Amino acid sequence: MSIDISQFLNTFYEESFEGLDIMESELLALNVGEADTEVINTIFRAAHSIKGGSGTFGLNAVADYTHVMETLLDEMRAGQREVTQLAVDILLRSVDVLRSMLLSLKDNEDLDHETIATTHSELEKLLNGEATTDQANSSVTNISTDSVSGKIEDVSGWTIVFKPNVDMLQTGNDPVRIIRELETLGSITVEAHTDQLPEFELIDPEQSYLSWTIKIAGNVAEEDIKECFEWVEDECELTIVANHKNSTVAAPILEEAVVHDEKIQDDRRQDDRRQVERRTSSKTAAKKPAESSSIRVNIDKVDDLINMVGELVITQSMLSQIGGVENFDAVALERLNDGLVQLEQHTRELQESVMRIRMMPISFAFQRFPRLVHDLSTQLEKQIELKMSGEATELDKTVMEKIGDPLVHLVRNSLDHGIEMPEIRAENGKDATGTIELNAFHQGGNIVIEIKDDGAGLNHERILSKAISSGIVKEDDNLTDDQINDLIFAPGFSTADVVTDVSGRGVGMDVVRRNIRALGGTVEVKSEKGVGSVFTIRLPLTLAILDGQLIRVGSETYIVPLISIIESLQVNPEMLNSVTGTADVYKLRDDYIPIVKLYDIFGIESDTTDISEGLLVVVENEGRKIAICVDELLGQQQVVIKSLETNLKQISGLSGATILGNGTVALILDINGVMTLYHDVMKSSVLQDKYGKYIAA
Amino acid sequence: MVEAAQNLDQDEVEKEEINEFLTFMLHGEEYGVDILRVQEIKGWDAVTAVPNMPEYVRGVINLRGTIVPVIDMRRRFDLEVLEYSETTVVIVLRILTEGHADRTMSIVVDGVSDVYQVEASNLKASPDFGGDIDTEFVKGIATVDKKMIVLLNIDHMLNSKELSVADMDAI
Numbered sequence: 001m002s003i004d005i006s007q008f009l010n011t012f013y014e015e016s017f018e019g020l021d022i023m024e025s026e027l028l029a030l031n032v033g034e035a036d037t038e039v040i041n042t043i044f045r046a047a048h049s050i051k052g053g054s055g056t057f058g059l060n061a062v063a064d065y066t067h068v069m070e071t072l073l074d075e076m077r078a079g080q081r082e083v084t085q086l087a088v089d090i091l092l093r094s095v096d097v098l099r100s101m102l103l104s105l106k107d108n109e110d111l112d113h114e115t116i117a118t119t120h121s122e123l124e125k126l127l128n129g130e131a132t133t134d135q136a137n138s139s140v141t142n143i144s145t146d147s148v149s150g151k152i153e154d155v156s157g158w159t160i161v162f163k164p165n166v167d168m169l170q171t172g173n174d175p176v177r178i179i180r181e182l183e184t185l186g187s188i189t190v191e192a193h194t195d196q197l198p199e200f201e202l203i204d205p206e207q208s209y210l211s212w213t214i215k216i217a218g219n220v221a222e223e224d225i226k227e228c229f230e231w232v233e234d235e236c237e238l239t240i241v242a243n244h245k246n247s248t249v250a251a252p253i254l255e256e257a258v259v260h261d262e263k264i265q266d267d268r269r270q271d272d273r274r275q276v277e278r279r280t281s282s283k284t285a286a287k288k289p290a291e292s293s294s295i296r297v298n299i300d301k302v303d304d305l306i307n308m309v310g311e312l313v314i315t316q317s318m319l320s321q322i323g324g325v326e327n328f329d330a331v332a333l334e335r336l337n338d339g340l341v342q343l344e345q346h347t348r349e350l351q352e353s354v355m356r357i358r359m360m361p362i363s364f365a366f367q368r369f370p371r372l373v374h375d376l377s378t379q380l381e382k383q384i385e386l387k388m389s390g391e392a393t394e395l396d397k398t399v400m401e402k403i404g405d406p407l408v409h410l411v412r413n414s415l416d417h418g419i420e421m422p423e424i425r426a427e428n429g430k431d432a433t434g435t436i437e438l439n440a441f442h443q444g445g446n447i448v449i450e451i452k453d454d455g456a457g458l459n460h461e462r463i464l465s466k467a468i469s470s471g472i473v474k475e476d477d478n479l480t481d482d483q484i485n486d487l488i489f490a491p492g493f494s495t496a497d498v499v500t501d502v503s504g505r506g507v508g509m510d511v512v513r514r515n516i517r518a519l520g521g522t523v524e525v526k527s528e529k530g531v532g533s534v535f536t537i538r539l540p541l542t543l544a545i546l547d548g549q550l551i552r553v554g555s556e557t558y559i560v561p562l563i564s565i566i567e568s569l570q571v572n573p574e575m576l577n578s579v580t581g582t583a584d585v586y587k588l589r590d591d592y593i594p595i596v597k598l599y600d601i602f603g604i605e606s607d608t609t610d611i612s613e614g615l616l617v618v619v620e621n622e623g624r625k626i627a628i629c630v631d632e633l634l635g636q637q638q639v640v641i642k643s644l645e646t647n648l649k650q651i652s653g654l655s656g657a658t659i660l661g662n663g664t665v666a667l668i669l670d671i672n673g674v675m676t677l678y679h680d681v682m683k684s685s686v687l688q689d690k691y692g693k694y695i696a697a
Numbered sequence: 698m699v700e701a702a703q704n705l706d707q708d709e710v711e712k713e714e715i716n717e718f719l720t721f722m723l724h725g726e727e728y729g730v731d732i733l734r735v736q737e738i739k740g741w742d743a744v745t746a747v748p749n750m751p752e753y754v755r756g757v758i759n760l761r762g763t764i765v766p767v768i769d770m771r772r773r774f775d776l777e778v779l780e781y782s783e784t785t786v787v788i789v790l791r792i793l794t795e796g797h798a799d800r801t802m803s804i805v806v807d808g809v810s811d812v813y814q815v816e817a818s819n820l821k822a823s824p825d826f827g828g829d830i831d832t833e834f835v836k837g838i839a840t841v842d843k844k845m846i847v848l849l850n851i852d853h854m855l856n857s858k859e860l861s862v863a864d865m866d867a868i
Binding site: 654663 | 798
């Protein structure tokens with residue numbers, strides 16, 4: 001029977017990347033010197049599944065590579081090898097190499113053989129170099145037997161009691177093959193136990209009723225035996241006992257071994273459960289923005305949803321009952337109102353539940369930071385402790401995918417510029433170890449992420465002089481402290497004296513701010529000299545819903561994102577000015593704000609072309625302000641964003657569309673796009689009504 | 698390989714056998730579209746205009762939560778513009794685009810006419826018109842009951858550069 005296994009390849013990759021993530025985070029959690037067996041076990045299992053999987057799929061390069069890692073980890077697991085910093089570092093690097101190997105294999109690219117070979121030989125060196133200095137020079141393979149029972153020197157063979165669970169055959173494992181495999185290790189005698197066999201007519205051919213006692217003669221490594229059973233170890237009762245020349249010793253050891261083995265199995269089961277838990281709670285695979293558009297949803301959320309729909313059905317039947325009443329009187333009206341209130345409530349809850357399906361805990365964005373901080377602090381020779389809190393805070397998957405890079409940038413920045421060198425910290429009476437805190441929490445419809453360091457804080461004089469020298473501000477500008485802090489987000493700004501590969505090229509913070517703005521969020525910084533800085537990012541919980549102001553121009557209704565509106569005002573004709581007869585500006589306090597006439601740039605009819613009869617909505621985008629001239633303000637409401645691109649195409653000036661309460665479509669303005677359109681219209685300076693010419697390229 | 702070839706042949710045969718078209722009227726002429734692409738037919742209702750689009754894009758409508766563009770076929774073919782009447786219908790179509798997910802678009806026509814099964818032998822390739830209708834939009838011409846039906850290539854027509862997702866240099 002041959003199965004086309006290639007269909008499982010993607011699942012293998014996905015699981016392997018998950019496994020690598022687990023290995024990485026567990027390696028970082030590993031305390032050098034005193035290794036927690038639990039942690040090493042977890043790492044080992046991850047490596048083991050990758051090895052097993054890659055072998056199955058014929059990815060031998062990966063299998064070979066993982067094998068060396070696995071051997072190393074196995075020795076650590078058996079307490080045979082000390083967990084050194086060197087080993088952890090090499091293992092971490094190996095995780096990176098493995099990840100890139102899998103990535104290139106997945107994309108059918110060539111492997112980076114050089115790096116692979118280098119780390120491979122490093123691993124080998126570690127393995128062999130230390131193995132020779134090891135006291136137990138009785139070859140690596142015998143080690144685990146030591147851990148089973150004190151000191152077994154003269155193993156004359158093994159007795160294996162193998163009792164498969166009844167449903168083991170359903171997982172595709174064949175006991176006969178296992179026994180055949182054992183046969184290759186040494187001469188075996190097999191005794192089958194048929195006592196569990198039911199009456200012939202009761203036999204289910206898909207179940208396994210037999211158990212075996214297998215004796216292997218000769219000096220066989222326990223590891224080799226275990227390897228034969230590795231695919232079935234969770235699906236059977238298995239005891240492996242060494243036979244000794246002196247049979248009287250065997251009995252107590254056998255007991256001990258059984259207990260031990262059961263314990264291992266128990267642990268393993270617990271771990272498996274834990275892993276399952278972790279998987280369900282984490283809902284989705286490693287962030288892969290483009291290709292994998294699947295999402296793992298916690299079953300609780302789905303149950304919630306089903307409950308909600310049930311409620312909705314009940315409300316619906318209640319409403320239709322009222323509708324069927326023959327004499328519609330005051331009582332019925334009251335019940336109708338009650339029903340409608342209920343319906344509204346259920347609809348809102350249903351909407352929230354559906355939104356929650358897209359929500360993922362922010363730990364997905366946070367999980368890369370322990371590694372980043374670990375690597376960078378070593379590189380920069382700083383001592384840094386990373387504290388994370390609020391990792392369970394949930395936010396939309398799309399937002400999560402896009403916030404990763406800005407976050408990395410801010411953390412790098414805090415590491416590089418914020419935290420001082422240990423000596424300087426000590427001089428200033430601070431703890432030599434700096435702290436970076438990542439904190440996430442919800443605050444009224446938004447998610448807030450704080451990146452806090454206890455470093456030097458922003459140097460106002462230096463920022464100001466730098467900003468003046470690069471022409472961002474003028475010397476006589478009187479700036480408040482917050483305004484000065486804000487300068488670091490200006491394009492082309494960097495105070496780093498030396499450009500390191502960590503940061504300092506000045507193409508950083510402005511990009512961070514732009515990315516965050518693109519998500520509809522804000523970023524600001526608070527800082528105190530010598531005490532530290534706090535970067536605060538505020539993001540909308542989801543990109544699918546937007547708080548909007550409904551406006552009317554002629555017969556059309558548009559939606560302006562509330563977040564970009566500064567104020568709306570009635571036109572005071574005295575404040576109205578015209579520049580060269582075409583461009584209108586409005587004097588608002590000290591600012592002159594260009595007036596954008598939607599009917600001009602969108603080519604639609606409006607009630608009036610006289611600005612002074614309309615209303616102005618002042619909006620801001622990236623520090624620029626415009627006043628949009630509208631006929632009427634209609635009200636504010638939350639709208640669900642629908643894409644125009646799905647069926648039509650991207651249209652400049654519009655970020656999408658939504659469906660209003662009455663079922664009609666309203667278009668959502670993209671302020672940035674409106675500004676671009678306006679500039680194009682001004683540039684083309686042919687202000688005719690042939691709007692078609694103004695479309696932005 | 699042999700099997701695959703046979704499958705292919707079978708597909709071809711099937712295609713030849715089942716050629717059903719929904720036809721609609723436009724300026725006194727009968728046009729047809731592949732019936733498997735028709736999602737639904739509905740009456741004309743108000744649309745939301747989309748700025749800076751060619752005039753034949755009337756706007757967008759809400760089709761059970763999906764935003765669907767509405768294209769006026771009279772304007773698309775530069776025919777005389779008529780007031781929309783009770784018989785004016787909107788045909789919602791599934792459009793295939795290379796390298797892009799299926800799109801849902803709709804066309805406004807004077808009225809739906811009939812459903813025809815056209816045998817392959819009655820399908821003729823389109824001649825060069827040299828007229829308003831770009832020949833690329835025409836899949837072929839079928840003769841049914843001595844009537845001529847122009848079969849449209851809607852994928853081509855509704856993915857023309859003004860409407861395409863990729864091409865941003867509109868108009």
